[in-house]
Amino acid sequence: MQAAPPLLIRHATLPDGRQDIDVLMRDGRIDALGSALPAPEGIEQLDARGWLLSPPFVDAHFHMDATLSLGLPRLNLSGTLLEGIALWGELKPQLTQDALVERALAYCDWAVARGLLAIRSHVDVCDPRLLAVEALLHVKERVKPWIDLQLVAFPQDGLLRSPGAMANLVRALELGVDVVGGIPHFERTMADGAESVRLLCELAAARGLRVDMHCDESDDPLSRHVETLAFHTQRLGLQGRVTGSHLTSMHSMDNYYVSKLIPLLAEAQLHAVANPLINITLQGRHDTYPKRRGMTRVPELLAGGVNVAFGHDCVMDPWYAMGSADMLEVASMGLHVAQMTGLAAMRQCFDAVTVNAARVMGLADYGLAVGCRADAVLLQARSPEEAIRLRAARLAVVRGGRVVARCEPAQVSLDLPGRPGSVDFTRQAPR
Numbered sequence: 001m002q003a004a005p006p007l008l009i010r011h012a013t014l015p016d017g018r019q020d021i022d023v024l025m026r027d028g029r030i031d032a033l034g035s036a037l038p039a040p041e042g043i044e045q046l047d048a049r050g051w052l053l054s055p056p057f058v059d060a061h062f063h064m065d066a067t068l069s070l071g072l073p074r075l076n077l078s079g080t081l082l083e084g085i086a087l088w089g090e091l092k093p094q095l096t097q098d099a100l101v102e103r104a105l106a107y108c109d110w111a112v113a114r115g116l117l118a119i120r121s122h123v124d125v126c127d128p129r130l131l132a133v134e135a136l137l138h139v140k141e142r143v144k145p146w147i148d149l150q151l152v153a154f155p156q157d158g159l160l161r162s163p164g165a166m167a168n169l170v171r172a173l174e175l176g177v178d179v180v181g182g183i184p185h186f187e188r189t190m191a192d193g194a195e196s197v198r199l200l201c202e203l204a205a206a207r208g209l210r211v212d213m214h215c216d217e218s219d220d221p222l223s224r225h226v227e228t229l230a231f232h233t234q235r236l237g238l239q240g241r242v243t244g245s246h247l248t249s250m251h252s253m254d255n256y257y258v259s260k261l262i263p264l265l266a267e268a269q270l271h272a273v274a275n276p277l278i279n280i281t282l283q284g285r286h287d288t289y290p291k292r293r294g295m296t297r298v299p300e301l302l303a304g305g306v307n308v309a310f311g312h313d314c315v316m317d318p319w320y321a322m323g324s325a326d327m328l329e330v331a332s333m334g335l336h337v338a339q340m341t342g343l344a345a346m347r348q349c350f351d352a353v354t355v356n357a358a359r360v361m362g363l364a365d366y367g368l369a370v371g372c373r374a375d376a377v378l379l380q381a382r383s384p385e386e387a388i389r390l391r392a393a394r395l396a397v398v399r400g401g402r403v404v405a406r407c408e409p410a411q412v413s414l415d416l417p418g419r420p421g422s423v424d425f426t427r428q429a430p431r
């Protein structure tokens with residue numbers, strides 16, 4: 001993509017509440033930010049009209065190799081994680097490079113339209129052909145001008161349980177996959193799960209890579225691989241570079257044990273990723289009533305000093321039939337499931353799909369500040385909590401200082417006697 005000419009965004013509200021802010025973008029960076037900036041002669045201007053300008057959405061946990069494959073070769077009847085994994089296993093032999101690329105690119109179009117400009121995607125490495133790895137490495141290059149796509153080598157069928165998985169995973173890293181993944185709770189025994197965590201953390205440390213494991217994605221309160229993950233993170237000096245994804249067993253753990261566990265995670269500077277849309281549908285499937293929610297303990301982790309992001313995880317695939325790349329829908333579900341309804345908590349939910357997720361991915365120069373990359377999304381809302389409430393329209397999406405998607409403010413005409421001719425869903429509560 002050609003370098004964008006300078007762009008001046010006028011009259012924006014920022015997520016921290018600052019109002020009437022101008023942002024000057026030049027050479028792919030934020031060059032100036034403040035009130036009433038002087039407009040260089042002939043510069044392109046975008047009037048934000050007081051709408052919320054945010055750094056772009058970031059999805060810290062996704063599966064782009066499976067996305068948009070819903071119904072292939074059949075639907076998930078039980079709705080469980082395990083049937084989803086089995087179904088994906090049925091589909092794998094039928095995958096083609098072209099179909100994988102086509103679906104991933106279609107999803108990336110959705111993502112850009114939603115202001116989602118950075119995605120960490122796990123990619124299954126248990127197929128010795130590494131078809132999905134090659135397809136997503138191709139997609140990563142194709143979308144680079146508009147999306148930061150980070151790939152995780154993910155042994156879906158188990159590092160030790162699946163023959164050849166370790167060799168395939170190493171090959172994927174050599175081909176250019178960025179992050180080491182894992183799935184300890186799917187190994188045959190607890191001991192194998194712990195051993196897989198050790199092996200994968202040592203592999204990442206030796207190669208200077210980050211780690212992101214699917215960890216304890218079950219309702220089993222005794223699934224404690226996250227403790228092992230924190231231990232090896234400390235032992236190998238990987239602090240701040242390791243993520244535990246899902247961590248749903250924490251929902252069912254004994255409170256005393258969690259009171260010991262959370263400080264251990266904070267000490268290891270482990271990042272946590274909850275996937276609210278998926279956790280609320282996949283977990284608790286073996287319960288009658290009451291049914292557990294199954295999402296990890298988000299407010300408690302945040303209070304304990306752990307960085308927590310929300311991921312989309314799945315869209316129209318063997319595990320989840322819904323979704324449209326909307327991280328505000330993800331934040332909304334996280335807010336509800338975790339009962340994060342206070343003002344500060346609602347803003348934490350917005351952070352979970354923006355700044356916190358950027359920290360998980362280790363994105364450099366992310367944010368709305370001078371020197372940061374000229375990436376942003378203009379939302380038809382006046383505050384982060386209103387953006388979540390309304391799943392606000394993305395009025396403009398800016399990448400590298402260029403508007404790459406835009407839409408008109410949503411408006412509905414009313415025809416009611418004695419009432420205004422249109423309806424405005426924005427409304428601020430008094431503070």
Ligand code: FE2
Binds near residue numbers: 122
């Ligand atoms: Fe996942």
